[in-house]
Amino acid sequence: MKLKFGLALNVRERLDEILRLGKMAYEGAIDTLWVVDFPATRLAPVVASAIAHELDDMRLGIGLVSPFLHRPKQIVRFIESLVAQFGDRFDLLLGPGDISLLAKVGVEVDFSTLLKRMKTDITTIEEMLQNLGIRTSVLLGAQGPGLIRLSTMTDGVLLNYSDPKMIEWAMKRLGETSDAFQIGVFPPTFLTEKDDCENHLGFLISAAIVALGLNRSISKEFGLEDALAKARRAVKTKGGVDSEVVEILGKDTVRMFGLCGSTDETREYVRTLSKIGVDQIVFGPPLGTEGRQVELLANVIQ
Amino acid sequence: MYRASVGITTNMKAKATNWIADNASSLGIETIWIGEDIDIGQDVFVLTACVLLRAQEARVGTAIIPVTVHNISTLARAALTLQEIGQGRFVFGTGIGGIQDLQRLGITLKRPVTDLKAAVSVLRRLWIGDSVTVENELFTLQDYSLRIRKSKAIPVFLGVRGPKMLELAGLISDGVILSGPFDYLKNAVGTIDSAAMMAGRKDAEVEKVAWLPTVPTFKGVKESLAKRVVSIVVADMPEAVLDMLDVDRGRVDKIRTSVEVEGPDGGIPYVNDELLDMFSISGDRDHMVDRFEELSKIGISEVVLGPPFSGDWRGAMKDIFQEIHRRRD
Numbered sequence: 001m002k003l004k005f006g007l008a009l010n011v012r013e014r015l016d017e018i019l020r021l022g023k024m025a026y027e028g029a030i031d032t033l034w035v036v037d038f039p040a041t042r043l044a045p046v047v048a049s050a051i052a053h054e055l056d057d058m059r060l061g062i063g064l065v066s067p068f069l070h071r072p073k074q075i076v077r078f079i080e081s082l083v084a085q086f087g088d089r090f091d092l093l094l095g096p097g098d099i100s101l102l103a104k105v106g107v108e109v110d111f112s113t114l115l116k117r118m119k120t121d122i123t124t125i126e127e128m129l130q131n132l133g134i135r136t137s138v139l140l141g142a143q144g145p146g147l148i149r150l151s152t153m154t155d156g157v158l159l160n161y162s163d164p165k166m167i168e169w170a171m172k173r174l175g176e177t178s179d180a181f182q183i184g185v186f187p188p189t190f191l192t193e194k195d196d197c198e199n200h201l202g203f204l205i206s207a208a209i210v211a212l213g214l215n216r217s218i219s220k221e222f223g224l225e226d227a228l229a230k231a232r233r234a235v236k237t238k239g240g241v242d243s244e245v246v247e248i249l250g251k252d253t254v255r256m257f258g259l260c261g262s263t264d265e266t267r268e269y270v271r272t273l274s275k276i277g278v279d280q281i282v283f284g285p286p287l288g289t290e291g292r293q294v295e296l297l298a299n300v301i302q
Numbered sequence: 303m304y305r306a307s308v309g310i311t312t313n314m315k316a317k318a319t320n321w322i323a324d325n326a327s328s329l330g331i332e333t334i335w336i337g338e339d340i341d342i343g344q345d346v347f348v349l350t351a352c353v354l355l356r357a358q359e360a361r362v363g364t365a366i367i368p369v370t371v372h373n374i375s376t377l378a379r380a381a382l383t384l385q386e387i388g389q390g391r392f393v394f395g396t397g398i399g400g401i402q403d404l405q406r407l408g409i410t411l412k413r414p415v416t417d418l419k420a421a422v423s424v425l426r427r428l429w430i431g432d433s434v435t436v437e438n439e440l441f442t443l444q445d446y447s448l449r450i451r452k453s454k455a456i457p458v459f460l461g462v463r464g465p466k467m468l469e470l471a472g473l474i475s476d477g478v479i480l481s482g483p484f485d486y487l488k489n490a491v492g493t494i495d496s497a498a499m500m501a502g503r504k505d506a507e508v509e510k511v512a513w514l515p516t517v518p519t520f521k522g523v524k525e526s527l528a529k530r531v532v533s534i535v536v537a538d539m540p541e542a543v544l545d546m547l548d549v550d551r552g553r554v555d556k557i558r559t560s561v562e563v564e565g566p567d568g569g570i571p572y573v574n575d576e577l578l579d580m581f582s583i584s585g586d587r588d589h590m591v592d593r594f595e596e597l598s599k600i601g602i603s604e605v606v607l608g609p610p611f612s613g614d615w616r617g618a619m620k621d622i623f624q625e626i627h628r629r630r631d
Contacts (some may be wrong), residue, residue, distance in 0.1 A: 001365075015386035042382060046384060069375075080345070081348035104377040105444075
């Protein structure tokens with residue numbers, strides 16, 4: 001399978017800026033534009049409608065979408081409507097989402113039943129799509145072993161880290177999968193022109209947020225328990241992630257969860273992932289928020 | 303003079319809603335209103351986006367999206383995005399939702415007027431970039447903001463019926479979407495205007511949109527379809543509204559019971575000509591446009607030609623809009 005490239009859009013940008021960046025990515029030969037939902041400022045299906053209207057043959061991914069925020073029936077309805085209006089060119093990425101941010105909008109998620117509920121919701125969504133004759137690929141965003149295992153009931157997985165060792169660890173847990181099963185990664189990304197990743201706080205914070213969501217078994221596996229415990233305590237005290245939290249985690253740890261480097265380094269990274277069997281790389285925020293970044297990404301993949 | 307508009311619902315096929323959006327300019331449709339049939343048909347947010355993208359000149363509004371069936375943060379994010387697509391043409395119409403729908407979803411509200419007021423207040427605060435903490439029976443937000451730098455002015459219309467809700471609309475809304483018989487509408491306009499004046503607003507500040515079932519009988523529409531819609535309207539009509547009307551309560555009660563037990567079709571046998579005429583606008587082209595003008599005279603600022611769409615509804619729509627614009631000229 002040829003390695004595919006995706007770019008995540010829609011975090012805080014205005015719609016006209018999202019469309020401008022989307023067009024740049026389209027011209028830069030990106031295979032799929034992913035439209036992030038909550039906690040993005042704008043609603044993903046609406047943003048996707050505007051992009052699909054503008055770019056009439058671009059493949060679009062919607063997600064990550066949390067079935068805890070949008071009922072499965074609502075998720076299926078927006079996919080059905082997008083396909084009816086713009087054709088069969090959509091993918092859907094499901095996942096629980098950021099539990100602490102969901103709590104801020106009144107969506108309480110019980111950890112003890114999270115996997116069970118995700119399984120039920122995925123089954124419902126897949127059955128409804130199948131009954132409607134919609135061929136949208138359903139992928140699952142995953143980090144820990146539970147969601148990785150659950151992803152085998154979908155069309156693929158997008159892993160939320162960048163470190164090749166962690167990706168290989170996850171692939172082992174997937175076991176044998178069908179040829180059609182897509183293994184992808186979706187790390188926060190920043191491309192540098194001056195070898196100065198350490199200075200890009202936006203990237204470091206995005207990667208730190210991903211790291212902080214890591215579950216116990218995988219953090220134990222990679223010896224990250226202490227750093228994560230200290231960082232989580234700091235987040236609680238400060239009420240958010242900032243440069244101090246990044247320091248507590250350690251920049252090396254943070255960079256296990258995000259991709260930052262020059263275009264040459266990124267090309268090498270792409271080759272590495274291709275060798276270990278990754279099918280898709282979705283370059284996550286903050287890359288999709290700046291035109292220059294999208295230009296650099298186009299250089300990497302062309 | 304009144305604005306002349308079309309109403310569509312999520313239950314309609316994309317082919318039909320796209321035709322209306324694509325032809326809005328040539329027909330002279332001033333607003334396209336979109337009603338959410340909960341869990342049925344097209345997604346209301348995608349449909350609204352598509353209508354805004356296709357009908358480049360018309361105002362497009364939701365009428366309504368119930369605040370009870372979506373997370374408040376989803377509504378805030380959706381409206382913000384739709385406002386950007388429409389560049390000033392989008393109107394956010396909301397309300398509590400129909401009684402039948404809420405019952406089916408197991409949603410009960412002890413204080414619907416207070417909840418709707420709070421929802422509008424929260425949405426407006428989010429759209430100006432505020433961080434909001436609030437907890438009530440309908441929604442919870444904890445230090446939540448949309449993280450926008452520039453505030454967005456999104457008109458809020460309320461789809462309401464009862465007297466307290468009408469007062470609320472007069473006090474806080476930019477417009478009201480009304481449905482019901484003429485006598486009720488006349489009273490409703492008075493209630494809204496009084497509340498608006500009490501709040502120090504001019505009565506014209508609050509737009510009054512009348513969306514009644516419209517049934518052109520000159521292009522082959524089946525009457526049973528109109529009766530089905532009237533059944534739904536009657537079943538959802540609050541007691542307080544029915545009390546204002548000189549109506550056969552025995553018949554109304556039969557409709558309400560039948561709709562509750564069997565669904566909208568159950569009410570059809572009990573809808574007679576009197577009720578059909580009371581709760582819908584039907585007849586030939588000239589008669590329908592006459593009735594629109596009557597609505598304008600009682601203070602309605604906008605009339606909606608809406609479902610049921612049946613028979614040659616496209617032809618009927620063209621004829622009616624031509625007649626509306628001919629009379630204006």
